[in-house]
Amino acid sequence: MIKDVSELYGRQINATMVDKNLLDNSIVHKYVPIKVNSNNIYCKRCGQKTPVNRCKLPNNNYYCPVCINLDRVTKSIPLVYADEPNDFAIKQPVLTWQGQLTNEQEKCSKDIIEVFDNNKTHLLWAVTGAGKTEMLFKGIEKALTKGKRVCIASPRVDVCVELYPRIKEAFANTSMILLHGRNPQPYHYAQLTICTTHQLLRFYRAFDVLIIDEVDSFPFVNNEGLHFAVDNATKEKSAKLFLTATPTNLMTKKIKTNKLTASYLPIRFHRHLLPEIKLKYTKKWRENLKKQKLPRILLHKIDEKVKRNQRFLLFVPRIADLKPISDILAKQFDVSKWETVFSSDDKRMEKVSDMREQRKLFLITTTILERGVTFPGIDVIVFGAEDEAFSTSSLVQIAGRVGRKRDLPTGEVLFLAEENTLAIKSAINQIEYMNKKAKRLNG
Amino acid sequence: MDSCLLCNKVMIYDMSLSFLLSFKRLPKRYVCAECMNRFVRIDQTKTCKYCGRQMDKPGICIDCQKWHQLGEDFVNQSIFQYNDAMKDFMHRYKFVGDYQLRMIFQEEIRKVIRKDVLIVPIPISTETEISRGFNQVIGLLGDIEYENALMVKSSHKVRQSSLNRKQRISNKQIFSINPKSISAITNKKVLLVDDIYTTGTTIRHAKDILMENGAKRVLGLTLCR
DSSP: OBOSGGGGBTBOEEGGGBOHHHHTSTTEEEEOOEEEOSSEEEETTTOOEEEHHHHBOTTSOBBOSTTGGGOOOBTTSOEEEEOOOOOOOOOSOSOOOOOOOOHHHHHHHHHHHHHHHTTOEEEEEEOTTSOHHHHHHHHHHHHHHTTOOEEEEESOHHHHHHHHHHHHHHTTTSOEEEEOSSSOOOOOOOSEEEEEGGGGGGBSSOEEEEEETTTTSTTTTTOHHHHHHHHHHEEEEEEEEEEESSOOHHHHHHHHTTSSEEEEEOSOTTOOOOOOEEEEEOTTHHHHHHTTOOOHHHHHHHHHHHHHTOOEEEEOSOHHHHHHHHHHHHHHSOGGGEEEEOTTOTTHHHHHHHHHTTSOSEEEEOGGGSSSOOOTTOEEEEETTTSTTSOHHHHHHHHTTSSOBTTBOOOOEEEEESSOOHHHHHHHHHHHHHHHHHHHHHO | OOBOTTTOOBOOOOOOHHHHHHTOOOOOOSSOHHHHTTSOBOOTTSBBTTTOOBOSSSBOOHHHHHHHHTTOOOOEEEEEOOOHHHHHHHIIIIIIOOGGGGHHHHHHHHHHOOTTSEEEEOOOOHHHHHHHSSOHHHHHHTTOOOOOOEEEOTTOOOOGGGSOHHHHHHOOOOEEEOGGGHHHHTTOEEEEEEEEOSSSHHHHHHHHHHHHTTOSEEEEEEEEO
């Protein structure tokens, strides 16, 4: 139950969650979130329409099934909000990060400051491991110093969880909150918000600066409700910065037609090239898997890595592939060396931290760990790389997990596939293309 | 194109040549195969003959042996096991209130309901009905006819799910009879329908009050156990 008005600043919350006394406060506004048309309803929180037969409740009420993950909004219960007052105490030094940027990072960092100052919308296109987060720091510092409310959002909860301690360290004197659907902190008003893109649905005209990391990833990409939420969560005059290593076709088109400005960084912060993809064929692997057999090359590779104590991630296309593969490996290897991970896995967070803290040698995972996570010095194997679960951007991201640390800048990226696909080809091409550009920068 | 009500992915239909040549209508699906596989059906050949839970072999489970000592035998059938997928479904359907999810299991319920019984859904409290906007059991029944024979006593405000087993069992009668339904239930074979059988206390309270008011026999059907 919300009792303090500051918890309503820039947010939109179901009236049932708000204390009665607060509802009578004159700075608290209300609105009915569902508009009923003849054949459909329109949800003002997520901006989406739903046919009446999908959303009518028996008591002549309506709800929005599109954004229901973030609590149900209905016609009968208003959403309440209070205007964002930017009521923040600014404590110096705002930026507590001591690091240095490379020349290339410095250039992008200046672009970002300019974007934030002038409330622009901009895309930062930087390769995996370019050091995107650090490039944001100066811009965020300036925005926070001016009393602006800042949000960094990502479609991926893992990315948020990984980002939060880094941002916390860099802005140690700023009030900060981490919001996501799993294990959420209780909400409090803070100048800096780190959250999943879904959480943006709970904000209304809150942010002066909104940064969206990994814009090309699921579930943000192609989700109109979340795109609507971006506009709703930001003030009318605000800066929006999108970050990606693998822009979608739509984004590149917008850049080409001057509808979106972009900064580009083709080289990693440690100036080593991106690890290139090795592709090997594994014929009829799916049929063989049913017979409880794995390709010899896969077993050989795993054996080699286990013997060398080389940590790695093994990506597989489907959740249903995890168990059979794990079961076969259990016959040959020590089962304490790995875990399987997928999106709705209850123990996902624990398993990832087991890997991070080196209690596990490898993880067998779906694309859920394709981005945002850094395990120093790992290799990756993609098994079944031809599957449509692996898009070009997935494959580039997966390859980008390797060689991210200055002292461990290389590693092996092996794709095992039934056949070569368009997605595999273009992933290989994208990496080669960026490496070519990077070589030019390196002189 | 339809997308799965649970994972939102677009569903792929079986369009094999043999299917096309069979001239069957496409079955209406609400959930993709991957999500559907996460639900586990109860194998009806190996259940507890009273509560209908899954067992290794047919018999009477420990809980029902205890009920038997109290002279409280009750025959119930359930369709699915209450596993993580079902827990998740119940959470989204009941507590989050995604009413459209009722459609996923309507057909399953319809298939097991016999014609010669009077269907009585377990009611929910008025407060819950107002905040949720629907009775989840009636939602599962779809267009099957039913008799609203029971009401939740208004003093009873505690949700069953917030009580532990002992508290639930010792809870006193929570239902009252709808006076308008007495003639409809008299001498009838009644099938009580609920979403879930946990300790069996709720459904026994309902049975007791129906028997007191003239029902001939009362059986149970729940979506999961």
